[in-house]
Amino acid sequence: MQNIAIGVSSCLLGHEVRYDGGHKYHSYIEKTLGKFFSLRPFCPEAASGMGVPRPAIQLRRVAGETRAVGVKDATLDATDNLRRTSELQADWLRGVCGYILKKDSPSCGMERVRVYQGEAATRNGVGVFAEYLQQAFPELPLEEEGRLGDPGLRENFVSRVYVYARWRDLRAEGLSVNGLMTFHSRHKLIAMSHNQSATRELGRLAASADTENLEEVADRYFCRLMTCLKRLATRKNHVNVLQHIQGYLKTKLDAGDKQELCEAIENYRLGLTPLIVPITLLRHHFRRQPDPFIERSYYMTPHPGELALLNDI
Numbered sequence: 001m002q003n004i005a006i007g008v009s010s011c012l013l014g015h016e017v018r019y020d021g022g023h024k025y026h027s028y029i030e031k032t033l034g035k036f037f038s039l040r041p042f043c044p045e046a047a048s049g050m051g052v053p054r055p056a057i058q059l060r061r062v063a064g065e066t067r068a069v070g071v072k073d074a075t076l077d078a079t080d081n082l083r084r085t086s087e088l089q090a091d092w093l094r095g096v097c098g099y100i101l102k103k104d105s106p107s108c109g110m111e112r113v114r115v116y117q118g119e120a121a122t123r124n125g126v127g128v129f130a131e132y133l134q135q136a137f138p139e140l141p142l143e144e145e146g147r148l149g150d151p152g153l154r155e156n157f158v159s160r161v162y163v164y165a166r167w168r169d170l171r172a173e174g175l176s177v178n179g180l181m182t183f184h185s186r187h188k189l190i191a192m193s194h195n196q197s198a199t200r201e202l203g204r205l206a207a208s209a210d211t212e213n214l215e216e217v218a219d220r221y222f223c224r225l226m227t228c229l230k231r232l233a234t235r236k237n238h239v240n241v242l243q244h245i246q247g248y249l250k251t252k253l254d255a256g257d258k259q260e261l262c263e264a265i266e267n268y269r270l271g272l273t274p275l276i277v278p279i280t281l282l283r284h285h286f287r288r289q290p291d292p293f294i295e296r297s298y299y300m301t302p303h304p305g306e307l308a309l310l311n312d313i
């Protein structure tokens with residue numbers, strides 16, 4: 001897929017926009033993800049005219065509300081300015097398929113940002129810009145740079161970005177009842193690896209679409225799909241999906257190949273090998289014994305192989 005844009009907190013790309021004039025360069029984002037995605041840097045604090053360098057801000061409870069105020073001077077309240085600046089970004093944000101945010105920031109932090117009350121702090125805040133993203137684009141895949149170091153979270157984020165991009169393409173082509181059913185069929189195994197009962201509900205929802213209710217059903221479908229995918233896929237669910245796929249080869253493999261495939265799935269179940277091992281073996285068999293459903297499913301090719309994201313989960 002071409003032209004998948006991802007928003008990124010500017011400081012993570014080495015831009016010197018932090019309050020102290022520094023940056024928080026993250027090489028995996030630029031050097032690895034940057035090869036596959038068009039990275040769109042944005043710094044909400046710099047964009048709202050706070051200057052670089054500028055007084056540091058923090059989240060603080062003020063009169064029953066969480067506000068972004070100066071660390072040294074709490075009368076400096078940047079909240080409304082940051083909110084206005086965030087809303088002005090809506091146009092270009094409609095074009096991104098994911099967003100990587102700087103953790104702990106009172107503007108960009110996605111979760112667990114410190115909120116001060118007196119001298120004490122509770123880690124339950126969301127940065128002002130991140131909160132805007134969550135409210136205005138609830139299906140948009142968001143992740144923090146710190147969490148990208150976890151192989152499961154990293155794979156989950158990138159996989160969601162590709163699903164989001166494919167949905168955007170479907171919408172751009174023009175939605176149809178058949179298009180929605182095909183989309184579901186191609187993503188069904190991915191959804192199963194996250195949540196099997198939610199996948200059954202998604203199937204029923206997609207099947208309920210007709211020309212009268214298509215828009216409304218499609219919106220609900222996508223919202224539920226992205227909620228389902230947010231929950232991390234489990235090894236147990238992957239094993240179920242792998243065995244389900246194996247079923248398509250039941251009459252096509254000889255005893256030796258069947259045994260080898262069972263062992264590959266079992267070794268994955270036991271945590272002895274990563275997911276890429278049984279998937280590679282399955283791909284090999286389906287190259288020789290193609291099946292239209294499996295061929296069109298994104299489960300075994302959710303993102304470019306060069307990212308090697310299935311090698312670590």
Ligand code: SF4
Binds near residue numbers: 010017018046107108
């Ligand atoms: S506001 Fe966001 S992008 Fe700007 S320096 Fe802070 S964390 Fe980085």
